[in-house]
Amino acid sequence: MASEKFTAFWLGYVPSGDGAGPPLGAAPSYIDTVSLAFANLFPDNTTCNGFLQKANSENDIRAGIAEIRQNSPDTKITVSIIGTPNPAIGWNNGITNPAQFGSWLANFADEWGLDGFDVDNEDLDSFPGQPFIDTVKAMRAAMPDKLITLDTYLFNRDKDVIKALADDLDYICTMAYFLDFQSMTDLFEQYATVIPPEKIAIGVKSDKVGPITQGTSLEDTKKLAAWEPKNGKKQGMMLWNLSGDIESVTGEPDGSWTRAIHENLP
Numbered sequence: 254m255a256s257e258k259f260t261a262f263w264l265g266y267v268p269s270g271d272g273a274g275p276p277l278g279a280a281p282s283y284i285d286t287v288s289l290a291f292a293n294l295f296p297d298n299t300t301c302n303g304f305l306q307k308a309n310s311e312n313d314i315r316a317g318i319a320e321i322r323q324n325s326p327d328t329k330i331t332v333s334i335i336g337t338p339n340p341a342i343g344w345n346n347g348i349t350n351p352a353q354f355g356s357w358l359a360n361f362a363d364e365w366g367l368d369g370f371d372v373d374n375e376d377l378d379s380f381p382g383q384p385f386i387d388t389v390k391a392m393r394a395a396m397p398d399k400l401i402t403l404d405t406y407l408f409n410r411d412k413d414v415i416k417a418l419a420d421d422l423d424y425i426c427t428m429a430y431f432l433d434f435q436s437m438t439d440l441f442e443q444y445a446t447v448i449p450p451e452k453i454a455i456g457v458k459s460d461k462v463g464p465i466t467q468g469t470s471l472e473d474t475k476k477l478a479a480w481e482p483k484n485g486k487k488q489g490m491m492l493w494n495l496s497g498d499i500e501s502v503t504g505e506p507d508g509s510w511t512r513a514i515h516e517n518l519p
Contacts, residue, residue, distance in 0.1 A: 258489035274496030277317025343376035355395030369400025
């Protein structure tokens with residue numbers, strides 16, 4: 254069994270089964286955390302599951318969660334949350350009452366049987382600052398025993414808040430899928446200046462390499478999974494995404510990226 258961890262995203266907004274991506278319940282048992290994408294920030298310090306359930310019903314998603322719980326009881330299940338374009342609510346300034354938001358998510362976790370939440374802050378209209386820090390700290394206060402993870406690829410934008418939240422985050426996931434091996438490891442070492450390396454997972458994307466698809470090559474995926482930082486160990490690897498790790502998308506056999514990570518993680 255690998256000592257480092259494997260996080261993978263599953264997309265509720267794309268079809269699954271019948272020649273499409275794998276159903277949620279089919280997530281391999283060796284994946285340590287499955288994150289469901291995406292819930293959206295919503296008015297009044299709440300979230301909405303409409304996008305998460307766009308192509309897979311709530312009943313189907315809940316059934317998938319139950320299947321994972323039965324077959325892989327050690328696997329953690331989180332929901333990834335993004336901002337909303339309309340109404341415009343972003344992570345940087347959209348939460349007006351952090352404590353209320355934290356309570357909302359704690360209830361969401363209880364109702365769905367979740368192990369925590371992933372923060373996907375891709376709001377580029379402003380830099381994350383104190384309001385964002387207050388929001389994540391309120392999430393931690395409301396859910397002291399739940400997973401809280403953060404996705405990031407813009408080091409200069411995010412470095413200050415990551416440093417401030419290093420004790421509150423279980424780990425971060427880089428998502429610079431379009432970079433080559435050397436650039437990804439260089440980016441990892443940058444993040445390791447503000448958060449311990451054992452709290453950094455390297456994100457890769459199952460897709461063809463190119464400026465539009467932005468996939469990570471299978472060769473680089475294997476090398477990144479096996480790679481270790483200068484000081485210590487990495488948290489592990491993150492895959493975007495299980496739903497797209499299929500031959501019709503990647504041109505490679507179904508599950509190629511998933512297996513490459515599993516077979517090469519220390």
